[in-house]
Amino acid sequence: MQIAILLFEGLTALDAVGPYEVLSRLPGTETIFVAAEAGPKRTDNGVLALVADKTLDEVPSPDVVVVPGGMEGVQVAMEDERVITWLKKVHETSTWTTSVCTGSLILGAAGILDGIKATSHWAAYDRLRALGAEPTAERVVRVGKIVTAAGVSSGIDMGLTLVAEIAGPEVAQAIQLGIEYDPQPPFDTGSPAKAPPELVELVRALTGSGRAAQQA
Amino acid sequence: MQIAILLFEGLTALDAVGPYEVLSRLPGTETIFVAAEAGPKRTDNGVLALVADKTLDEVPSPDVVVVPGGMEGVQVAMEDERVITWLKKVHETSTWTTSVCTGSLILGAAGILDGIKATSHWAAYDRLRALGAEPTAERVVRVGKIVTAAGVSSGIDMGLTLVAEIAGPEVAQAIQLGIEYDPQPPFDTGSPAKAPPELVELVRALTGSGRAAQQA
Numbered sequence: 001m002q003i004a005i006l007l008f009e010g011l012t013a014l015d016a017v018g019p020y021e022v023l024s025r026l027p028g029t030e031t032i033f034v035a036a037e038a039g040p041k042r043t044d045n046g047v048l049a050l051v052a053d054k055t056l057d058e059v060p061s062p063d064v065v066v067v068p069g070g071m072e073g074v075q076v077a078m079e080d081e082r083v084i085t086w087l088k089k090v091h092e093t094s095t096w097t098t099s100v101c102t103g104s105l106i107l108g109a110a111g112i113l114d115g116i117k118a119t120s121h122w123a124a125y126d127r128l129r130a131l132g133a134e135p136t137a138e139r140v141v142r143v144g145k146i147v148t149a150a151g152v153s154s155g156i157d158m159g160l161t162l163v164a165e166i167a168g169p170e171v172a173q174a175i176q177l178g179i180e181y182d183p184q185p186p187f188d189t190g191s192p193a194k195a196p197p198e199l200v201e202l203v204r205a206l207t208g209s210g211r212a213a214q215q216a
Numbered sequence: 217m218q219i220a221i222l223l224f225e226g227l228t229a230l231d232a233v234g235p236y237e238v239l240s241r242l243p244g245t246e247t248i249f250v251a252a253e254a255g256p257k258r259t260d261n262g263v264l265a266l267v268a269d270k271t272l273d274e275v276p277s278p279d280v281v282v283v284p285g286g287m288e289g290v291q292v293a294m295e296d297e298r299v300i301t302w303l304k305k306v307h308e309t310s311t312w313t314t315s316v317c318t319g320s321l322i323l324g325a326a327g328i329l330d331g332i333k334a335t336s337h338w339a340a341y342d343r344l345r346a347l348g349a350e351p352t353a354e355r356v357v358r359v360g361k362i363v364t365a366a367g368v369s370s371g372i373d374m375g376l377t378l379v380a381e382i383a384g385p386e387v388a389q390a391i392q393l394g395i396e397y398d399p400q401p402p403f404d405t406g407s408p409a410k411a412p413p414e415l416v417e418l419v420r421a422l423t424g425s426g427r428a429a430q431q432a
Contacts, residue, residue: 012237013233013236013237014233014234014236014237014395017229017230017233017264018230020229020230020263020264021228021229021230021368021369024261024263025261031261031263032263033263033264040256040265040267045240045247047236047240047247047248047249048233048236048249048266048267049256049266049267049269050264050265050266050267051256051264051265051266051267053265101396121396122396139398139400140400140402150396150398151394151395151396152237152394152395152396152397153237153372153395153396153397153398153399154396154398156369156399156401157399157400157401157402160401160402160403161402164402164403169403170415172402172403173403173405173411173415174405174415174418174419176401176403176405176406176411177405177406177407177408177411177415177416177419178367178368178419178422179230179367179368179369179406180317180337180338180366180367180368180369180370180406180407181368181369181399181401181406182355182366182369182370182406182407182410183369183372183373183397183399183401183406184355184356184373185372185373185376185392185397185399186356186373186376186377186380186388187376187380187385187388187389187392189389189390189392189393190392190393190395190396190397190398190399191393191396191398192393194398195389195392195393199386199389199390199393200393202390203390203393203394206394
């Protein structure tokens with residue numbers, strides 16, 4: 001089983017690394033970071049570079065496709081014909097086509113979410129709707145072979161959900177124990193439904209200021 | 217405020233990227249990935265490379281130091297005099313010295329955890345004790361300016377804890393909402409206390425097989 005994780009300039013690192021850290025532990029799989037052009041890709045804030053080892057052309061039929069999100073970089077990826085053409089093509093033969101955070105906007109731009117329930121970063125629901133999907137405030141949304149996950153950190157939950165589908169719950173549970181995923185956030189403000197309204201508005205307002213949705 | 221995240225060959229990606237994704241959103245900070253030699257560093261499984269932009273010598277006095285863990289690579293880092301000398305030196309002037317997962321073994325090798333409570337990946341407590349620390353089965357352990365976190369995924373919780381200390385709870389809560397950290401793992405097997413004993417033994421057994429502790 002081959003797992004392809006898309007990289008592009010301006011991605012959010014945890015969107016990609018969360019599912020990678022889970023999925024790459026699935027026995028018998030090959031995980032590959034791919035991009036329109038191979039080489040290092042800088043994250044949204046410019047701080048970190050993740051390296052894509054293969055070009056999209058070199059990975060024409062992965063079993064699992066993972067599309068992370070980002071900030072301005074997502075818009076560029078949505079307008080990159082190489083990315084969109086590849087996504088349309090690999091989606092025809094994939095077993096699972098997935099996204100984390102605003103990665104769903106890129107799937108949407110490829111026409112993959114037309115008329116179906118999907119999720120994204122909570123501040124990007126309007127953009128997701130404009131691309132033809134039905135935004136849903138759930139952490140992991142599965143419709144057939146398409147799985148979309150909420151903002152940034154949700155890719156870990158999505159990865160475990162996917163492993164359970166692919167290899168059964170015991171393997172997912174072993175991986176959860178392996179990465180000691182026993183979350184204990186010191187606060188409980190991880191979703192708009194749980195955070196105080198003024199905090200939601202503050203973080204939402206930062207969306208329009210040149211930094212993107214998921215930036216606090 | 218300068219935050220230095222150590223990279224080395226064979227690190228576990230999420231150990232570094234979890235705290236990075238939180239800490240780099242702290243306003244007014246510069247986050248830098250550092251290594252004994254600059255350039256791409258391959259993760260434990262060889263799948264992903266993260267790029268270190270600066271050498272250790274170029275970052276002589278960071279305010280916050282983050283040391284991720286890994287598998288065989290941790291042992292190599294523990295025996296790398298450049299890493300150990302740098303850690304001893306930066307710890308003298310740091311505001312916070314931190315680790316995730318088996319990164320605490322590297323701190324231990326630098327003599328930073330002598331006689332104090334600390335944590336690590338759950339399967340590495342014996343190694344941590346052998347280095348002079350008192351292993352503690354808590355997710356985030358703070359002793360003065362030293363903060364150690366449990367296995368792999370715990371770096372997100374550690375990052376939020378640290379942001380709250382540095383900039384106050386509101387900023388931590390805003391970042392939590394920004395990365396939509398509202399964890400909903402599909403299972404509840406993320407610690408040895410919660411997982412079935414046979415699963416714990418299975419994952420622990422994999423430790424000795426050439427793959428390391430946190431590999432499922």
